[in-house]
Amino acid sequence: METIIFREMQPGEEAAVCSLVEEVFDEWVAPDYEAEGREEFFRFANPRALAARLNTGGFVLLALFEEQIVGMLEFSPPDRIAMLFVKLRNRGIAKSLLKLAIEKARNHNPTLSKITVHSSPFGEAAYERMGFHQTGQKTKDHGIEFIPMELELGD
Numbered sequence: 001m002e003t004i005i006f007r008e009m010q011p012g013e014e015a016a017v018c019s020l021v022e023e024v025f026d027e028w029v030a031p032d033y034e035a036e037g038r039e040e041f042f043r044f045a046n047p048r049a050l051a052a053r054l055n056t057g058g059f060v061l062l063a064l065f066e067e068q069i070v071g072m073l074e075f076s077p078p079d080r081i082a083m084l085f086v087k088l089r090n091r092g093i094a095k096s097l098l099k100l101a102i103e104k105a106r107n108h109n110p111t112l113s114k115i116t117v118h119s120s121p122f123g124e125a126a127y128e129r130m131g132f133h134q135t136g137q138k139t140k141d142h143g144i145e146f147i148p149m150e151l152e153l154g155d
């Protein structure tokens with residue numbers, strides 16, 4: 001049986017994490033985007049930009065299978081999922097990463113009442129299944145199409 005290990009990303013793992021993001025993005029998300037959207041995304045999803053963001057707060061949780069990174073979630077304060085990418089899909093990894101991220105964010109900020117995300121068109125259905133709802137119009141910015149969504153947190 002598969003054992004998935006969840007833990008926080010350590011400094012120095014940015015390149016490995018971004019390489020997973022690139023692989024999953026190119027396979028599942030990029031086909032919905034224009035070339036400009038892909039370029040814009042990788043201005044955000046690259047090791048240097050990720051390290052810089054983490055220096056100002058936030059965290060990345062990883063899912064590992066046989067020591068390989070197979071999933072990641074980046075949380076940006078105050079309440080945003082900045083990235084959520086999973087390679088071994090449909091095994092509950094995104095759901096587990098989200099649950100752990102909420103626990104961690106709430107430890108830091110007990111009054112946290114919602115989680116927000118700009119979902120890719122591909123991710124929308126999965127976010128809906130995880131309890132998110134759309135909060136605004138589907139928008140396109142620099143070739144990136146996204147749906148603003150939110151999960152309200154109970155007590």
Ligand SMILES: CC(C)(COP(=O)(O)OP(=O)(O)OC[C@H]1O[C@@H](n2cnc3c(N)ncnc32)[C@H](O)[C@@H]1OP(=O)(O)O)[C@@H](O)C(=O)NCCC(=O)NCCS
Pocket residue numbers: 024025028029082083084085086087088089090091092093094095096117118119120122123125126127129130
């Ligand atoms: C979206 C993504 C993160 C889901 O990861 P995952 O680990 O496969 O998701 P899970 O297995 O935890 O599934 C969570 C729920 O979403 C549902 N789900 C997952 N992928 C789905 C899809 N493509 N369509 C519809 N529902 C989906 C699952 O059935 C599950 O619902 P359930 O618990 O009611 O059965 C993953 O497919 C991915 O990385 N996609 C490409 C990147 C992306 O679009 N990320 C979001 C952009 S911010």
